[in-house]
Amino acid sequence: MKFVDEYRDSDLAHRIVEEVDRLAAGKPYKLMEVCGGHTHTIYRHGIQQLLPGNIELVHGPGCPVCVIPMGRLDDAIAIARNPGVILATFGDMLRVPGGSGSLLDARAQGADVRIVYSPLDALKLASSNPHREVVFLAIGFETTAPSTALTLLQARQADVPNFSVFCNHVTILPALKAILDSPDMRLQGFIGPGHVSTVIGTDPYSWIPERYGLPIVISGFEPTDLLQSVLMLVQQLSEGRCAVENQYGRVVRAGGNAPAIDAIRKTMRVRPQFEWRGLGFIPASAFSLRAEFARWDAEERYAVPGHRVADPRACQCGEVLKGVIKPWECRVFGTACTPERPIGTCMVSSEGACAAYYNYGRHALKAEAVS
Amino acid sequence: MSGVERLGEQLERIERVRKSRRGRFYLRDDFITMSHGSGGKATHNLVEGVFATAFSNPVLDRMDDSALLQLSGARLAFTTDSYVVRPLFFPGGDIGRLAVHGTVNDLAVAGAVPLYLSVGVVLEEGFAVAELRRIVESMKSAAEEAAVSIVTGDTKVVERGKADGVYINTAGIGLVRPDASVSAGNARPKDQILISGRIAEHGVAIMMARNDLDLETQVESDTGPVHELAAALIDRLGSDVRTLKDPTRGGVATALNEIALQSQVGLVIDEQRVPIRPDVRGACELLGIDPLHMANEGKLLAVVAAGRGDNALDALRGHPLGLDAAIIGEVRTEPEGLVASRTAVGGERILDMLVGDALPRIC
Numbered sequence: 001m002k003f004v005d006e007y008r009d010s011d012l013a014h015r016i017v018e019e020v021d022r023l024a025a026g027k028p029y030k031l032m033e034v035c036g037g038h039t040h041t042i043y044r045h046g047i048q049q050l051l052p053g054n055i056e057l058v059h060g061p062g063c064p065v066c067v068i069p070m071g072r073l074d075d076a077i078a079i080a081r082n083p084g085v086i087l088a089t090f091g092d093m094l095r096v097p098g099g100s101g102s103l104l105d106a107r108a109q110g111a112d113v114r115i116v117y118s119p120l121d122a123l124k125l126a127s128s129n130p131h132r133e134v135v136f137l138a139i140g141f142e143t144t145a146p147s148t149a150l151t152l153l154q155a156r157q158a159d160v161p162n163f164s165v166f167c168n169h170v171t172i173l174p175a176l177k178a179i180l181d182s183p184d185m186r187l188q189g190f191i192g193p194g195h196v197s198t199v200i201g202t203d204p205y206s207w208i209p210e211r212y213g214l215p216i217v218i219s220g221f222e223p224t225d226l227l228q229s230v231l232m233l234v235q236q237l238s239e240g241r242c243a244v245e246n247q248y249g250r251v252v253r254a255g256g257n258a259p260a261i262d263a264i265r266k267t268m269r270v271r272p273q274f275e276w277r278g279l280g281f282i283p284a285s286a287f288s289l290r291a292e293f294a295r296w297d298a299e300e301r302y303a304v305p306g307h308r309v310a311d312p313r314a315c316q317c318g319e320v321l322k323g324v325i326k327p328w329e330c331r332v333f334g335t336a337c338t339p340e341r342p343i344g345t346c347m348v349s350s351e352g353a354c355a356a357y358y359n360y361g362r363h364a365l366k367a368e369a370v371s
Numbered sequence: 372m373s374g375v376e377r378l379g380e381q382l383e384r385i386e387r388v389r390k391s392r393r394g395r396f397y398l399r400d401d402f403i404t405m406s407h408g409s410g411g412k413a414t415h416n417l418v419e420g421v422f423a424t425a426f427s428n429p430v431l432d433r434m435d436d437s438a439l440l441q442l443s444g445a446r447l448a449f450t451t452d453s454y455v456v457r458p459l460f461f462p463g464g465d466i467g468r469l470a471v472h473g474t475v476n477d478l479a480v481a482g483a484v485p486l487y488l489s490v491g492v493v494l495e496e497g498f499a500v501a502e503l504r505r506i507v508e509s510m511k512s513a514a515e516e517a518a519v520s521i522v523t524g525d526t527k528v529v530e531r532g533k534a535d536g537v538y539i540n541t542a543g544i545g546l547v548r549p550d551a552s553v554s555a556g557n558a559r560p561k562d563q564i565l566i567s568g569r570i571a572e573h574g575v576a577i578m579m580a581r582n583d584l585d586l587e588t589q590v591e592s593d594t595g596p597v598h599e600l601a602a603a604l605i606d607r608l609g610s611d612v613r614t615l616k617d618p619t620r621g622g623v624a625t626a627l628n629e630i631a632l633q634s635q636v637g638l639v640i641d642e643q644r645v646p647i648r649p650d651v652r653g654a655c656e657l658l659g660i661d662p663l664h665m666a667n668e669g670k671l672l673a674v675v676a677a678g679r680g681d682n683a684l685d686a687l688r689g690h691p692l693g694l695d696a697a698i699i700g701e702v703r704t705e706p707e708g709l710v711a712s713r714t715a716v717g718g719e720r721i722l723d724m725l726v727g728d729a730l731p732r733i734c
Binding site: 004008010040043047049050095104108223227339341 | 399401402403404405406412413416652653656659661714715716717718719720721723
C-alpha cells in the first residue's frame with residue numbers, strides 16, 4: 001500500500017537500529033514518546049524489541065482518553081441521562097470507567113450514546129434530529145480541538161439550537177512541563193507528538209532544550225518514523241547537543257497550521273486549571289468554550305454533578321503516565337485490571353500504555369525476563 | 372532490589388497474568404452491553420460464563436462451531452446462529468444470504484456436508500412485505516448454491532419498536548465425512564496455518580454501509596459458502612486437515628486465539644503473508660482497527676499437518692473462492708495458548724482476541 005509500506009521496510013528499520021546501537025555505544029537512554037499514537041505504533045510493530053537493550057522507551061501522557069479524570073466522565077454520563085439527549089462521542093470513550101460505570105453501561109441502561117467520527121457528524125445528527133438535544137463530548141489535544149472549533153463556528157453560523165459541546169480539550173505543553181518538574185523525572189529526551197505539532201508547529205517546544213537542556217524530536221507515526229526519531233535523539237545526545245528537531249517534515253511546519261490555531265482561539269479559552277487523570281490539577285492545561293459560545297456550551301446548559309472522583313487506590317495510572325513505573329509494575333496490571341474490565345484509563349484505549357502493553361508487550365517481556 | 376529478585380518478581384507476575392488469561396471465562400457484568408455481542412472476549416465470557424456452565428454436557432463442552440452427534444452409526448453436525456445485521460441490505464449481500472451462509476459454514480468447518488436448514492423469522496410490525504420477499508428470495512438462491520434444503524421454519528411478529536425490521540435464526544444439520552476429523556483442539560506443533568482469501572471485507576463493507584465512514588472506495592461483503600473449499604481440503608488431505616474455522620465476528624485473530632487455547636499450543640503468523648485488499652487495509656488503517664479483528668463471512672481458516680501446507684494451498688487455489696489463499700503461519704509449542712504475529716518491520720507482537728467492540732481510535 002502506497003505511503004504506508006515504504007515506512008515499514010524491514011531492511012531500512014534494521015539499518016537505522018544498527019546506527020542507533022553504534023551511536024548510543026551502550027549508554028542507557030530513557031526516551032519518552034509523548035503521544036499515545038506513538039505508543040500504539042511501538043507495540044503494534046514490536047519496535048521496543050528491535051531497539052538495543054540500553055534504549056528504553058517510556059510512554060507519556062499523550063493518550064487523550066487516558067487522561068480524562070473520572071469526575072468529568074461522570075458529568076458526561078449525567079448529561080447523557082437527561083431525557084431527550086443524544087450524547088455523541090469518539091468510539092474509544094465508551095469503555096472508559098467513570099466513578100460508577102462507563103458510557104457503554106449508561107447506554108445499556110437506556111441513555112442514547114452514539115459513536116461519531118468527527119464533531120461535524122454530531123452537528124449533522126442535531127440537524128437531522130431537531131426534537132432532540134445533541135451533546136458532543138469533546139476530548140483530545142490540539143489534534144482534535146480544531147475540528148471541535150470549526151464545528152462550533154458552523155453551529156453558530158447555521159444557528160443550530162439543539163447542539164452543544166461538553167468541552168474536555170487539553171493542551172500538551174503544560175503536561176510536559178509537569179513531567180519535567182516532577183521530582184522522579186529521569187528522562188534524556190522526548191519523541192514529540194506528530195499530530196499535535198501539525199497544528200501548533202515546532203516553535204512552541206523551544207523552552208524544552210533552552211530551560212531543561214533536553215532534546216525533542218517531533219515524529220511521524222510509522223515504524224521507521226519512530227526509529228528515525230530515536231536515531232535523531234541519540235545523535236543529539238552523543239554529540240552533546242539539545243534542540244527541537246522535526247522528523248515529520250512531510251507534514252509538520254515550524255509555525256504550525258494558522259487557520260486551525262485561529263479557529264481554536266475564536267471559540268475556546270484556556271481554563272485556569274484542569275484535572276488530569278493520574279497527574280492531578282495542572283494549571284492552564286485545558287480549554288473551555290468562550291462566553292460568546294455559551295449557547296453551545298453543555299456546561300452552561302446542563303446541571304452536572306461536578307464531583308471530583310479520586311482515582312482507585314490500587315490504580316497506578318499516574319506513575320505509569322509519568323514514566324516512573326512500567327505498566328507491568330502496577331499492582332493490578334493484568335490481574336484485577338485488564339482491557340475487558342479496566343480499573344484505570346491506561347488500560348482502556350488501545351493507545352493507553354497499559355492496554356498496549358497488555359495486548360502487545362507481554363510476549364516481549366517474557367522473552368526479556370527469560371533471557 | 373537486586374537483579375535476581377527483580378527478575379523473579381517479573382516472572383511471577385507474568386505467570387499470574389498467564390493464569391488469569393487461561394482461567395475459565397466469568398461473566399462479571401451486571402448488564403448486557405454491545406461488547407457481549409462483538410464475538411470477542413466479552414462474548415466468550417457470556418457464552419462460557421452463563422450458558423456453557425448451565426447446559427454443560429460432553430457434546431457441548433467441546434465448544435466447536437457445530438455439535439457432533441453420533442446417531443446409529445452416522446456422525447451428524449448440528450448448529451444454530453441468529454442474524455441481526457444492520458443494514459439489512461449491504462454491498463455484496465443481505466441478511467438472508469448471510470443467514471444461510473453462516474450456518475452452512477459452521478457445518479462445513481465441522482468437516483460435514485451441509486444438508487438441511489431451519490429458518491426462524493422475527494418480524495417487526497410495519498416491515499415491508501416487498502423487502503421480506505427480497506430476503507426470502509436471496510435465502511432461496513443461497514440455499515440452492517450451497518445445495519441445502521430449508522425443511523422447517525417459524526415466524527413471529529412483534530410490535531413496532533420491539534425489533535429492528537427482521538431478525539433471522541437458522542439451524543442446520545450436516546453429515547460429517549468419514550474421512551474428516553477436525554476440531555479446534557487438534558492443532559499440533561509444526562502444523563501450518565492457511566487462510567482461503569482476502570480478509571476483513573465483510574466488516575469493512577458493513578461499516579461503510581452504515582455510513583460510519585465516508586470513503587470513495589466500494590467494498591463488498593465476502594458473504595459466501597465455504598463448504599466446497601472445506602471439501603476440497605478434506606478430499607486432498609483427509610485427516611491431515613486438523614482444524615477448520617470460519618473467522619466471522621472477532622475476525623481471524625479471535626479464531627486463531629480459540630485454536631491456541633483449545634489446542635494448548637502457540638500460533639505464529641506472518642502479517643505480511645495475510646492477504647488483504649489495499650483499500651480494505653487502508654480503511655482499517657484510517658480507523659485504527661486491526662483488520663485481523665474484522666469479520667469475514669466467506670473465508671476458511673485451516674490448520675493442516677506439517678509439510679502439507681503446499682498441498683492444501685493447491686487444493687484451495689483450485690476453487691474460484693480460494694484464488695487468493697495463502698499460508699500465513701505455523702503452530703509452535705510456545706507461547707502456549709497465545710497467538711504471536713510477526714510485523715512488517717521485523718518485530719513480533721501478541722495478537723489478542725478482540726476485546727469489546729471494534730471501536731475506532733480517535734487519533
